[in-house]
Ligand SMILES: Nc1ncnc2c1ncn2[C@@H]1O[C@H](COP(=O)(O)OP(=O)(O)OP(=O)(O)O)[C@@H](O)[C@H]1O
């Protein structure tokens with residue numbers, strides 16, 4: 001079984017500061033992976049690299065069975081290959097309704113002419129309602145996305161990811177700023193999604209990561225420090241030193 | 251298209267436009283009414299400016315492309331139609347003047363005559379290559395669409411591909427219109443330098459029709475163009491395309507990560523609005539009678555943005571109201587008919603002070619009423635259009 005995403009020997013520096021340093025990891029189809037690490041470890045940067053926002057100085061990023069290199073593709077092309085992304089700060093189109101946010105994300109032709117000619121089909125409307133149900137926003141469909149609560153915006157963004165029907169979801173701190181109840185909903189949602197797709201979750205909250213019950217990669221100073229089950233990595237000496245020790249002090 | 255006509259504002263705007271056009275045209279001097287020919291021309295020109303403002307709103311208010319160069323396209327439209335008017339009219343004059351010659355004139359003699367007539371003012375007599383289609387109305391009408399369309403395509407492609415946005419894009423578009431104006435000012439630009447085209451109100455083939463009648467034709471044509479342009483723009487900003495461009499305005503990067511090629515969408519908007527501006531200009535200048543490079547000076551494009559801001563960007567009717575309101579007010583103030591205010595020490599002469607008033611109102615609107623005049627309409631509650639999910643939701647509730 002070949003990997004869905006392969007990141008190999010990737011390095012990137014910003015003005016001489018090495019944010020990612022010879023980083024390698026692989027994600028299998030329908031695998032859920034958590035990436036943890038202290039602030040500034042490079043978690044968001046690696047998502048930027050995979051989605052084409054940041055170009056690495058070195059290394060390879062390969063996608064799918066045919067090992068397509070993502071490094072020469074634009075953000076839009078990478079998204080069309082089946083990689084969806086949720087940002088650290090919730091980014092939804094606040095001025096538009098929840099419904100329109102989801103319709104825009106639906107898997108459909110993306111060209112300007114197709115968008116001009118598009119008219120909402122019964123199938124698409126049904127799909128939007130199905131997703132709204134999943135993310136618990138059925139009642140909010142007509143509301144402007146800007147009026148949603150912080151947690152609801154996070155879900156809407158996950159819903160927009162689902163609407164794209166990607167093979168890989170990159171989810172940056174989905175539970176940030178959520179109440180305990182909201183976190184549980186988010187955990188269920190992500191685990192559900194991971195049944196058929198690969199998911200990479202970046203998260204600080206250890207309890208949340210434990211609930212995900214998945215393989216964990218610990219990032220530190222732009223490189224992989226440890227990888228394995230949560231129990232395995234939390235017992236790793238170096239991990240305790242750089243990450244857990246510090247968060248324990250808080 | 252259904253979505254366009256389910257919007258109450260579109261229907262109201264179209265109805266008002268029809269009522270206004272029919273009543274003004276029927277009260278025109280030509281039809282035995284009270285409205286003078288010059289006022290009809292002013293109104294017709296105002297409608298053209300409204301059309302340009304609507305296009306500007308699609309670009310700025312909906313897509314977030316604050317182009318400060320759209321008036322260049324407006325001017326180009328005027329130049330393209332002006333070439334035909336100048337050429338065809340001069341051709342008639344030359345042919346008539348040679349009619350009494352002992353020998354019938356050769357085509358070359360006619361061409362030479364036209365060249366001397368048109369380009370004498372810039373010391374030339376050769377007809378430049380860019381006038382290749384000037385003899386044909388059809389070709390020049392095609393150029394009204396093609397020339398600004400192509401310019402916008404090339405310029406937009408270079409700018410959007412390099413992801414030039416915000417202030418930098420605005421400056422770049424200012425540079426574009428400035429460069430074009432400076433080029434046109436040159437005597438060897440092939441477009442008569444600072445003389446531009448004049449006498450554009452005399453439409454070849456209709457010399458015998460009085461201006462009072464021609465003015466009504468152009469007034470009605472301008473109204474039709476505004477109506478069609480409005481419907482086209484309303485269609486473009488609604489539906490999924492509208493969602494995507496509003497998304498680009500609010501968060502361009504997010505739209506990319508959804509898999510949309512932002513550059514392509516911006517190009518479609520930029521080229522489409524450039525062409526609409528050009529058509530508006532092609533209708534405007536035969537009513538104004540004269541076009542010269544000063545028309546597309548950078549300030550003209552800034553005015554276009556000011557109209558949209560004062561009218562309320564992000565709503566097409568706001569843009570039309572802003573353009574009509576400010577340009578009519580400007581005609582009034584600069585027309586010299588507003589009494590000057592004399593303070594003894596100094597006096598306010600509106601012809602000059604109008605600019606100050608406009609500048610101050612622009613600042614005030616930006617600071618205190620970002621929704622512009624159009625924001626007033628939010629106070630009126632119109633029945634909301636039936637949302638696509640409404641039918642389904644009520645079914646759900648019934649289950
Ligand atoms: N575009 C950029 N220019 C300069 N420095 C950057 C840029 N992007 C990231 N960095 C730096 O790279 C390092 C890694 O940043 P990154 O955002 O990936 O961290 P993170 O692991 O996501 O942290 P957090 O947990 O705070 O979100 C940081 O020191 C950051 O300041």
Ligand SMILES: [Mg+2]
Nearest residue numbers: 043044045088
């Ligand atoms: Mg981060």
